[in-house]
Amino acid sequence: MEQISHADRRFLLGLKFALLIVSASLLVHLFFIRGPEVWPLTRLSVYATNIKGPGSSASEIELRIVDTQGNIHRLFPNDLYTTLGSANGTGTLVINRAFQEASNEAESIANQEIYRIHLIDRVKTALPGIEPAEIQFWRLRWQDFDATDFPPFEYEQPDEEILLGQFETAYYADGLQPPDRDPDYDFGDSLALLGFGLPNGTQVAQCEDLYVRSWWSAVETPAKDYHITIVLADETGIGRAQSDSTIADDLPTTWPPGHEALDRRFVPIPCDLETGNYNLLVGLYDFDTVENLPVTYPDGSPHGSLAYLTTIEVIAGGES
Amino acid sequence: MHILDSINHRIDRWLTAPVENAAGRMSLYRIVYVLFYLWVIHDRYHDELGLLPDDVWVPVRTMTWLTTRPSPEFFRIIEVGLVIGLFLLLIGYRVRTATIVVFAAGLTLGAFRMSFGKISHSDLFLTIYIPAIMIFSRWGSNYSLDAYLRRRRGEPSVSPNEASWRYAWPMHATIILLGVLFFSSGYLKLIKGQWLSDSQLISNLLLSHNVRAEQMNRFPNVLNPIIAATPLIYVPLRFIPLTFELFYPLAWINRRWRTLFVSTSLVFHAFNVFFLNVVFTPMIITYILFVDWQALYQRSRRYRPHNLFNLERVSSQVLVAASLLLVAVGAFLWYQDIFVRNLFGTYGLINGRLVWFVVAPLALLVQLKTIWQLLGDFSNTLRNQRRNKQRDLTLESNVT
Numbered sequence: 001m002e003q004i005s006h007a008d009r010r011f012l013l014g015l016k017f018a019l020l021i022v023s024a025s026l027l028v029h030l031f032f033i034r035g036p037e038v039w040p041l042t043r044l045s046v047y048a049t050n051i052k053g054p055g056s057s058a059s060e061i062e063l064r065i066v067d068t069q070g071n072i073h074r075l076f077p078n079d080l081y082t083t084l085g086s087a088n089g090t091g092t093l094v095i096n097r098a099f100q101e102a103s104n105e106a107e108s109i110a111n112q113e114i115y116r117i118h119l120i121d122r123v124k125t126a127l128p129g130i131e132p133a134e135i136q137f138w139r140l141r142w143q144d145f146d147a148t149d150f151p152p153f154e155y156e157q158p159d160e161e162i163l164l165g166q167f168e169t170a171y172y173a174d175g176l177q178p179p180d181r182d183p184d185y186d187f188g189d190s191l192a193l194l195g196f197g198l199p200n201g202t203q204v205a206q207c208e209d210l211y212v213r214s215w216w217s218a219v220e221t222p223a224k225d226y227h228i229t230i231v232l233a234d235e236t237g238i239g240r241a242q243s244d245s246t247i248a249d250d251l252p253t254t255w256p257p258g259h260e261a262l263d264r265r266f267v268p269i270p271c272d273l274e275t276g277n278y279n280l281l282v283g284l285y286d287f288d289t290v291e292n293l294p295v296t297y298p299d300g301s302p303h304g305s306l307a308y309l310t311t312i313e314v315i316a317g318g319e320s
Numbered sequence: 321m322h323i324l325d326s327i328n329h330r331i332d333r334w335l336t337a338p339v340e341n342a343a344g345r346m347s348l349y350r351i352v353y354v355l356f357y358l359w360v361i362h363d364r365y366h367d368e369l370g371l372l373p374d375d376v377w378v379p380v381r382t383m384t385w386l387t388t389r390p391s392p393e394f395f396r397i398i399e400v401g402l403v404i405g406l407f408l409l410l411i412g413y414r415v416r417t418a419t420i421v422v423f424a425a426g427l428t429l430g431a432f433r434m435s436f437g438k439i440s441h442s443d444l445f446l447t448i449y450i451p452a453i454m455i456f457s458r459w460g461s462n463y464s465l466d467a468y469l470r471r472r473r474g475e476p477s478v479s480p481n482e483a484s485w486r487y488a489w490p491m492h493a494t495i496i497l498l499g500v501l502f503f504s505s506g507y508l509k510l511i512k513g514q515w516l517s518d519s520q521l522i523s524n525l526l527l528s529h530n531v532r533a534e535q536m537n538r539f540p541n542v543l544n545p546i547i548a549a550t551p552l553i554y555v556p557l558r559f560i561p562l563t564f565e566l567f568y569p570l571a572w573i574n575r576r577w578r579t580l581f582v583s584t585s586l587v588f589h590a591f592n593v594f595f596l597n598v599v600f601t602p603m604i605i606t607y608i609l610f611v612d613w614q615a616l617y618q619r620s621r622r623y624r625p626h627n628l629f630n631l632e633r634v635s636s637q638v639l640v641a642a643s644l645l646l647v648a649v650g651a652f653l654w655y656q657d658i659f660v661r662n663l664f665g666t667y668g669l670i671n672g673r674l675v676w677f678v679v680a681p682l683a684l685l686v687q688l689k690t691i692w693q694l695l696g697d698f699s700n701t702l703r704n705q706r707r708n709k710q711r712d713l714t715l716e717s718n719v720t
Binding site (some may be wrong): 094 | 331335336348363364365366368369371372373375376380381382383427429430433434437438439440441442444448449454455486489495496497500501502504505507508509512513518520521524525527528530531532533534535536537540542543545548549596598599697
């Protein structure tokens with residue numbers, strides 16, 4: 001052993017102490033901590049438990065991306081992320097949520113939209129230079145194979161291919177961002193409409209819902225939790241269908257200046273509404289007094305109590 | 321008290337044992353570490369962590385305090401910080417600070433990466449444990465801008481052949497961590513798994529792997545069904561990983577045992593890659609810490625160009641400024657995904673599986689050589705014992 005100075009001795013003591021603490025922590029983690037790991041401590045539990053037989057059937061999910069040229073590209077859930085590792089299940093989770101059936105409620109649709117937009121982004125990253133037009137979700141199944149064969153089955157020849165869902169990427173082209181960020185209208189002194197979108201287009205059938213997205217910005221914190229109303233009005237100005245609630249199902253009085261919110265709204269179209277053109281109008285009102293906030297153009301000139309968005313064509317049910 | 325003193329003394333002797341070329345091999349390991357790290361992360365784009373939807377966020381226990389997740393920009397900045405740290409380590413400028421940056425960035429990115437779904441252990445040593453250890457090491461003593469500038473200032477320089485424990489202790493610290501972790505893995509198999517009771521376990525593992533590999537359109541192994549049909553192989557095979565992991569602390573005995581366990585670790589991981597498709601490539605960096613890079617470097621002397629750069633005429637300030645500029649440009653190109661990522665990713669020539677085709681045979685050779693040497697040691701011990709016994713008997717008979 002070479003000569004050890006006082007400083008060396010102190011370092012050595014610190015080293016031994018650190019090694020003891022780390023080793024003891026790892027062992028405590030191994031013997032006494034139940035449930036998930038306390039990362040970055042670890043137990044290296046690969047293949048320790050839950051080893052099952054191979055079985056005689058298997059299934060796998062994959063995405064098939066149809067690009068704007070009509071070519072099909074295949075992706076596994078793990079191909080969507082570069083940082084999460086091949087055994088991570090996040091890709092599968094994201095795909096499932098992007099395709100799971102959404103009820104016709106804003107929250108459910110919003111959740112599905114978030115995942116679909118995220119999925120489009122990931123697909124574009126995983127397939128650079130490819131412009132996806134449609135994303136399909138497939139389940140492949142291989143059955144009655146013998147795992148002792150080599151290979152046990154052919155990946156390219158599944159016994160069953162099931163299309164679980166699909167969507168067109170154009171539907172989410174705005175990425176849930178307003179088409180432009182300049183206010184279209186101001187409502188009172190505190191709120192501005194930044195833009196609106198109609199993912200299903202300007203045509204809607206009787207008995208169905210018209211889906212309207214609108215983006216709002218707080219110029220200053222609103223004094224009240226104003227409600228939004230979206231109205232389909234006929235040429236005489238009479239409302240024939242409408243949907244109301246607080247803006248973005250949120251409490252605007254909690255919004256700091258500059259806060260932006262996306263409102264999703266489904267306007268139910270009555271089955272007996274006459275076919276034809278209707279004006280789509282939006283307004284904000286005080287729920288207690290049922291008084292609308294005055295609508296002005298950004299230059300300050302008055303517009304009325306409801307803002308005109310676009311014209312909607314109502315068609316006979318079953319035609320759309 | 322006497323026993324404790326004795327143990328303490330033995331530990332001190334173990335930790336302070338000289339290691340051949342310690343200063344040079346650790347410094348060269350620093351360079352290998354950086355190149356390996358950059359190769360591993362060249363295709364990782366950490367900004368995606370800021371884009372994941374909120375409800376797939378499953379924080380590890382150490383991250384549950386976080387209430388809001390940072391934006392993609394945050395992750396890009398941390399990634400660039402990591403790359404700057406690695407580039408600084410590569411040239412060896414402000415090595416300790418750079419090591420701290422690499423550790424902090426690796427810890428931050430790792431904590432977020434592990435908070436989405438399944439926890440992976442494969443790069444724990446690469447990103448956390450090794451930089452944490454190296455913060456206190458002297459892996460910048462040679463082959464670094466720091467060392468060059470010190471020499472210019474007239475400060476004493478360290479020979480790369482310096483064998484002092486002051487340079488070598490990170491190897492001891494790492495082998496202790498490996499011993500504890502492998503033991504934990506063996507313990508879990510022994511206590512919670514069916515490794516002792518299920519004679520079909522290896523057979524099931526191999527066949528399941530082939531199914532899973534085909535399912536993922538990857539690489540099933542043609543040998544798996546053959547092994548799975550041969551009880552003579554698969555029944556005893558399950559005891560090998562169990563024994564190897566539980567007895568890993570034997571690597572603490574001496575250098576030869578350490579070499580045996582380290583080379584066996586690589587063979588073990590290679591088996592997992594080829595037969596089970598469990599790819600632990602980032603772990604390679606842990607095991608090659610024990611390679612004598614200095615000896616390899618000296619052996620390669622005749623193939624190396626000499627006096628490629630004559631820096632003597634360049635002032636220290638210019639040298640530092642040029643190096644920092646190089647680091648900044650490199651980090652910027654990395655950020656912009658221009659050229660540098662591909663360069664360190666070897667333009668896809670070497671991937672995480674391919675590297676095992678080189679590592680596995682080398683590790684196997686070292687493993688077999690070490691087993692042979694240990695058997696030689698054992699037979700020498702037996703021969704000496706027999707010789708001593710015979711000598712004692714002769715002495716005894718002479719006395720009588």
